[in-house]
Amino acid sequence: MNAQVNTFTPLPCTEPGKSGAPPRPGASQDNQVKISFQGVSKTYGGRGRSGNRTLALDRMDVDIKAAEIVTVLGPTGCGKSSTLNLIAGFEQTSTGSLLIDGKPIDGPGPDRAVVFQQPSLFPWLTVMENITLGVKCRGVPKDTYEPRAQMLLREVGLSGFEKHYPYQLSGGMQQRVQIARALISEPKVLLLDEPFGALDYQTRILMQELLLQLWQEHKPTIFFITHDVSEAIFVADRVLVMSHRPGRIKLAVNVNADKPRNADFLSTPEFISLQRDLLHAVQEEVHANKNRPPMAKAA
């Protein structure tokens, strides 16, 4: 395992880049940018009777590289899911540009797959039918998707469960099905919103290891939201911490340990040091939010 773990990069950057212009906060130095937030703000509401508006994201800047695993931490309500929903194309930016492969995102697409905390499997379909429904509906031939589905079932450790129904599976197994279903369309980007939040500790670790193994096989760009600092470090190439709402990237921290990782990583000095720093950064935002006047919280 590479011992160079604790690359702690406080943001915003105060040192100018070589060009003289300061790098955008959260921006990676690599040219192969997959997803780019450029001054992205998101405001909800403003119409209807109440007219309440919520500024969820405020001029957010971050670049995410192809095949990078980025995890996102931040206090509740800071805009993490909003960020993911923008990448997924479920929501549109209010101002600024959000680009994928240099082009604006204008809606959902098969190049991006989403996994949520609660498994959203169809209870009347088998595991195999749940995994293959989407590609089948898109007209992909059976002899293309079926071998791929079998391979994914093997990879997520569910061989032999093809004909089971969701009620016959544990929570962890249902999440494995969700991940296989997400990967069957060979997405270039995998978006996960607290995917393991409902699982017990041991199952979470197994799922985190599984995710890293799947990344090794398929190399998608991963955007992973979690409230769990350990999880954020364990799976990430880079951990982003968001400020309290309106959300911005408060800091970005690189995790340089080799992947895939196993549970031994959790007890290394590097991991523990990162955990302490990130916990502190998140706690600061949680308390800052608590101490805001009620009107500012609602605005």
Ligand SMILES: Nc1ncnc2c1ncn2[C@@H]1O[C@H](COP(=O)(O)OP(=O)(O)OP(=O)(O)O)[C@@H](O)[C@H]1O
């Ligand atoms: N569809 C929506 N309509 C109106 N307001 C919304 C909508 N979605 C999110 N918001 C508001 O935007 C803010 C950010 O919400 P978001 O769900 O992105 O936060 P989050 O960081 O994912 O929170 P949590 O950690 O609790 O999941 C919140 O104030 C929320 O009420």
Ligand SMILES: [Mg+2]
């Ligand atoms: Mg959320």
